[in-house]
Amino acid sequence: MDLEAVRTYVAVAESGQFQKAATDLAITQQAVSKRVAGLERDLGARLFTRTPRGVEPTVDGQAFLPHARELLRVADRAAASVRPGGRPLRVDVLNSRGAAARLMRSFHRAHPGVELDIVMLVDIEDAVAALRSGTIDASFRAVAMPGRPLPDDLTATPVTAERLDLLTGPGHALAAARSVPLADLAGHRIWMPGIRPGSEWGAYYEALAAGFGLTIESTGPNFGSDALLDTIADTPALATFMGEDTRLVWPTSYGLRRVPVTDPVPVYPHSLLRHRDNPHPALPALLAHLAAAATPAAPDAWVPDWARY
Incomplete structure (x- = not known):
């Protein structure tokens, strides 16, 4: 079905005149008549009857x-969904607490004023495929x-380097330390x-463990951050790494400690990936904001x- 013919039909029905519809659509009256006639042939039905003042819809x-009208609304929404500036800026943040x-x-x-759509994709392969599509x-x-x-066809801009702290329970050997050199974590179990x-954070922690002789364990099911905090609070032998920007809330009775790691300071590098030809008009504003907000x-x-980084 020709959507322009449908749009013309609606204009005629609402105005009651072919000439008025032609003016509203910025086309000739002859073009209006041809579009309506073509739509009537497609539908196999007569759509208008003439009146002394113009036309009115038949039954x-x-x-x-x-x-x-609904066809036109759906078509307009479909076009807006892919029009730069006509849809939200869709950004993958991996998780909601970092x-x-x-x-x-x-x-x-x-x-x-920028409409956002925040998503969380686990695998970098999925993120790359989503960027390219x-x-x-x-x-x-x-x-x-x-x-x-x-x-x-993708480009990456470093945006921030997030410091990692050691998170311990109150009974951990390093709980009272004001800071701890990274090499001193060798021999401690980091869970x-x-x-x-195959994930990028897996590659990061693999390199960290290899570089400083650390024991980083990922055994056991992942029941989420609440279960992690419960275990760290109750197990003196375990600690974990936590990004400085990770915002978690735990009961004061847990007695959890954030201990800065030094000499060197491990930082997690965050870059913003995007397609080189992405035309979304909000992307430059996002990049400028990230550049201004970046912490060296x-x-x-x-x-x-x-x-x-």
């Missing part, structure tokens, strides 16, 4: 009118992990359930040799 025309989510909340406060506009990731170069093989990494920061 069939009256039955078709609400459906025609640095990326904090940065997007800050952007939203600074640019309340246009399903999302940007993704916060650590790049470029070993063996996973970015496709040529991080949920590390996925400490002079003695550590990141894997493959990471951009």
Whole structure:
């Protein structure tokens, strides 16, 4: 069905005159007549009858009118969904409690007029595929992990380096420390359930453990952050790493401690990935906001040799 013919039909039905519809649509009256005639042939029904003042819908025309209006609404929404500036800026933040989510909340406060759609994709392969297909506009990731170069049509801009703290329970040997050198964590069990093989954060912690002789365990099911906090609070032998921007709430009775790690300071590198040809008009504003909000990494920061930051 020709949507322009449907649009013309609705204009005639609402104005009651072919000439008025032609003026509203900025086409000739002859074009209006041809479109309506073509639509009547497609539908096999007469849509208008003439009156002394113009035209009015026939019984069939009256039955078709609400459906025609709905067709046009759906078509307009479909076009707006892919039109730059006509749809929300879709950004993948990986999880809702980390640095990326904090940065997007800050952007939203600074640019309340930009409509956002926040998604959380687990695998970097899914994020890359979504960026290349246009399903999302940007993704916060650590790049470029070993063996996973970015496709040529994607680009990555480092946006922040998030310091890692050691989180311990009150009975842990390092709970009272004001800070702890990274090398001194060798021999302590660091428990991080949920590390996925092949993920960029898995590659990060693998490099960290290898570089400093750390024992990072990911055994056991991942029941989420609440279960992690319960276990760390109750198990003196275990600690975990937590990003400085990770916002978790726990009961004061847990006695959990955040201990800064130093010499060097491990930082997690966050970059914003996007397609080189993405035309969304809000992307430049997001990049400018992230550049202004970025916290410089400490002079003695550590990141894997493959990471951009």
